[in-house]
Amino acid sequence: MSDLIDDPQEGGNAPEFSVSDLSGAIKRMIEGEFSHVRVRGELGRISRPRSGHIYLDLKDDSAVLAGIIWKGVAARLAVQPEEGMEVVATGRLTTFPGQSRYQIIIEDMKPAGMGALMAMLEKRKAALAAEGLFAPERKQALPYLPEIIGVVTSPSGAVIRDILHRLRDRFPRKVLIWPVAVQGDKCAPEVARAIRGFNAMTPGGALPRPDLIIVARGGGSVEDLWGFNEEIVVRAAAESAIPLISAVGHETDTTLIDFASDKRAPTPTAAAELAVPVRMDLLAWVEGQGARLSHALSQGVRLRGQRLRDLARALPRAEVLLDGPRQRLDALGERLPAALIRSVQVRRVHLSETAGALRPALLRRAVEGDRRRLQATAARLNVHALNRDIAQKRRDLDQVSARLSDVAGRQVRGWQDRLAALERLRETLGYKATLSRGYAVVRGDGAVMTTRAAAAGAAALQIEFADGVLDVSGSSAAAPKPKPKTPPAGQGSLF
Structure with missing residues (x-):
């Protein structure tokens, strides 16, 4: 080196x-x-x-x-x-x-140091809150009496014993335990996997899905509880379709899963108290409600009986109600035989009077008279019917004639209107109407001049206007209008 x-x-x-x-x-x-x-x-x-x-x-x-x-x-x-x-x-x-x-x-x-850890925690809390994971409207109501409770905690700690003991005292329920590490590197992934695992269970399956989840851990330092501040745990708690209670640490300990859960319990024992009601209190309440119901029913029956007795005292006795009808029945019974005899006598007299008028001769005359009157009436009815038929046919004929006249009149008027329209069209398309708009017809030697060269070669020219003919050689414009010659084929129009 x-x-x-x-x-x-x-x-x-x-x-x-x-x-x-x-x-x-x-x-x-x-x-x-x-x-x-x-x-x-x-x-x-x-x-x-x-x-x-x-x-x-x-x-x-x-x-x-x-x-x-x-x-x-x-x-x-x-x-x-x-x-x-x-x-x-x-x-x-x-x-x-x-x-x-x-x-x-x-x-x-x-x-x-603690300051850096708490600063990071506040920053993460603010970011997750901005996503709406802590919003109150996301939280679910806890079931009043869940059949199965899932507990996410360490199986060897005192927390699970406290929860089971409290559930047994209040209202025994089935408990499914998902063992996890509650601190260290494995805590966050195992807790998140446990929450999602409970949600993935099938209701009514071999291992039934719990109705409530409790995530529990005892107290500890911020570093010990840090696994419950991890984002993966918070998101798993917020996504849980099963209501979730967080019971991490003691009353003064707060982790991010507390904000994402549906309910926070200060201790694991308090979580068990939130999960189920007290069985004895519930039984006492049911008994009290039953006693109140029995008392209300008996009181209602007693009050209605007293009301019925009060109304019965105001009614008259049955024998008094029947006295009047019974007396009227006796009076009518006494009058009935005489009334029957009188009725038979009256009908016998009427029968006698009627039978006296029923003699055979009188009956035949009556029948004959009725037959003649019937024939006369039938003859009159035939004549009247024929007259009515003729009158009806005449009225029908008049109506048909009137309809034909109306149709013919409408057709004639239609032809007249059509002829008038054709006349107006003829006048519009003719050259006379064109002259009134400032045009003129030039004729030379009896023929219509259409070019300047032809007009220059003609011996005499006549110019026809809308109000007359002008002779170019100096003749009066008021001279009689000469009859135009028949134009040659192909020159029937100015255009």
């Missing part, structure tokens, strides 16, 4: 190195001197290519250090790097000969 650094004397025999040799020497020197370092700085540019590695910059007020977190290390980080976060990175320095730069290979990274 001294040969590479010392300046050779002018004209000396200094060795020559290739670029690769020089870059390798620098790489070995930096990696040997800075094999393990801890660097504090602010995260600048962060790049996450498809390979899974993370490329970032560590900077302060006057310098920038490039850094790399390999894919396997990035998956184990408790806190994922975000731009602007102040961190303490642990790793080793090396060089990248391909671009002539030095960089740090980061093996661990932690926020530089």
Whole structure:
């Protein structure tokens, strides 16, 4: 290395190195001197290519250090790097000969103090709230008495025992436990996978889908509870179609899953109390409601009985109601025999009077008289019917004649209108109408002149206007209008 650094004397025999040799020497020197370092700085540019590695910059007020977190290390980080976060990175320095730069290979990274961690938490909370993941209208109502409760927690801690004990005391229910790590690198992905796993279950299947989910963990520091602040957990809680209760930490501990859940419980025991009512209280309430119902029914029956008795006292007795009808029945019964005898006598007299008028001779004379009247009436009806028929035919004939006259009149008027229209068309298309618009007809030697040369060669010219004929040779314009000769074929129009 001294040969590479010392300046050779002018004209000396200094060795020559290739670029690769020089870059390798620098790489070995930096990696040997800075094999393990801890660097504090602010995260600048962060790049996450498809390979899974993370490329970032560590900077302060006057310098920038490039850094790399390999894919396997990035998956184990408790806190994922975000731009602007102040961190303490642990790793080793090396060089990248391909671009002539030095960089740090980061093996661990932690926020530089509580202030940086809380600042990152507030920034993440604001970003998720802006997406509407904490909106009140997204939250679901908890079921009053769920059949199955899913619990996401550690199976070996005191939290699950507290929840089961509280459920057993209040209202025993079926519980499905999804074991997860509640702190460390595996916490966030396992909790998110558990929430989505409960939602993916089929209702009524071999392993039934829970009606309520409880995500629970005991108290701890901010770093211990950090897995419940990760974005993947918050999004899984917000997307859950099953109502979810978050019970992470104690009353003073707050994580981002508390804002995304449908209900926050201050402790895991309180979450069990929110999940189910007290069975004995419910039974006592049901018994109280039953007693009230029985009392209300008996009271209603008693009041209606008293009302019926009050109304019955105002009604008359049954025997009093029947006294009047019974007396009228006795009076009518006594009058009935005499009334029947009187009715038979009256009908016998009427029958005798009617039978006296029914002698055969009288009947034959009556029938004969009726027959003659019927024949006379039939004869009169025939004559009258014939007269009515003739009168009807005459009226029909008059109507047909009137319709024919009307049709003929309309047809004649139509022909007259058509002749008038043709006459107007003839006058419009004739050359007389053209003369009234300022034109004139020039004739020479009895023929119509259509060219200047023909007019110049004629012996005499006559010009016909709308109001008369003018002789060009000096004859009076008022001279009698000569009868025009028949124009030759093909000259029937001025145009």
